Amino acid sequence: MSKAPKLFSVLGLPVHLIDDYSGWLRSRLKQGIGTHVVTLNAEMAMQAERNAALAKVIRQAELAIPDGAGVVLYLRLFRQRIKRCPGIELAESLLSEGKARVFLYGGAPGVAEAAAAVWQQQVPGLNIVGTQHGYTSPAEVEELQQKIKQLQPQLILVGLGVPRQELWIAQHRYLSPQATWIGVGGSFDIWAGVKSRAPAWLADNHLEWLYRLYQEPWRWRRMLALPKFAWKALIYRLTQRSQIGQQLP
Template identity: 70%
Template sequence: MQTRVPSETPQLFSVLGLPVHLLNNYSNWLTSRAQQRIGCHVVTLNAEMTMQAEENPPLASIIHQADLVIPDGAGIVLYLRLHGRQMQRCPGIELSEALLQNFGQSPSLGSVFFFGGAPGVAQKAVEVWQEKVPGLAIAGTQHGYLSPEEEPVFHQRLKSLQPRLILVGLGVPRQEFWIAEHRALCPNAIWIGVGGSFDTWAGVKTRAPEWLRNNHLEWIYRLYQEPWRWRRMLALPKFALRALVYRLTQRLPVSSQG
């Protein structure tokens, strides 16, 4: 008999006008949703996405409509701490790894689908996970370079398979728009935009050393790996300035829901 995972009630906090849901254990909350067959769109919010949302109202709208927005980036966590919320960072890649472990240990939760990345990367990531967690049920994989003619076939395939956990690695903000547009194909699934996680799992790229991650400096390692991202990294000081101005002008706006 399947054991139901206790589920907390998320608290809602505002970060520069965008929602962030505060929980002690995000993977437990999502596992509980999976057990109840309740669909969920998870957004992994960081400073870069926050700044993009300021200039991209449709992206901001998708973030507001998401069922769960987690504090993925160091900037978001520091903002929360400045406002008295002692939250730990919850990187999307680590949340996805915890869920893959849970799905592997409880096959009744359902199957998993990997969508995105260059050809062959998602499949390699799946092979790594199947070796690590033999009980993990994989519904399938699909690279992220589909032609317009191939897309309807893929949509029908996804609809027929009905996986319960769908990891989408198309990069920000493409993956957020894609999930919002297509989540009705599998309404009972948990959908998570995982960025470049497939590359990491497949061994194409490596994560920053743990000491950098623990000190909120993972962005330095990412810049070292991908120097072309330097323009996008300018979002970090911009976020810090906006956070300071927002705090001074809004006087710690906090909203919560029970």
């Protein structure tokens, strides 16, 4: 059995502290233990303050990883020096193994299919059992649910954006209860070549958000969550409200 990781509270939300997130997930995949992976960043944390349903889903997830630079810096305020674990890289590490039945859901029409084609070229034998874009009609939603239930994918990547993907996963895990479900945001766009990731030097200096804003200037209002998160992090640090050492049930 995979060992239960320690929890650390980030503004009242869990982050799990593991040296090897990919290895921990591979173990659960092999054992058929259903897992919801939440990729926590500052923007999601601030949304959860206003969205009780999102906060509940994050707290119930079996794995919440430190996806955002803000979360990593928050952990360092409390002397928890853990590396950032971008959700896209975690998903890539699982896809690269080529050992799971995979389903991709989300993105604009054609994007998930293009991303699947790229991965199947990179990893011969990778078994992508299905794809579905995120602009689904009621009839397509019903068909999608039946398809997942029938195919029983082991790794389901959902790229619907926050908080839609987290809420959708929580509501539909019963369709394939032994699967690992990961909300991957805009990862399909990157894999399909529609968008690009920030250069490594920006990511290494916690400035990936700046490159994202450059690519998508309409996101500027959402980026206001970052200074709010930083302010709240300082308040929490002063009041010592975070706790470490809790274990998953």
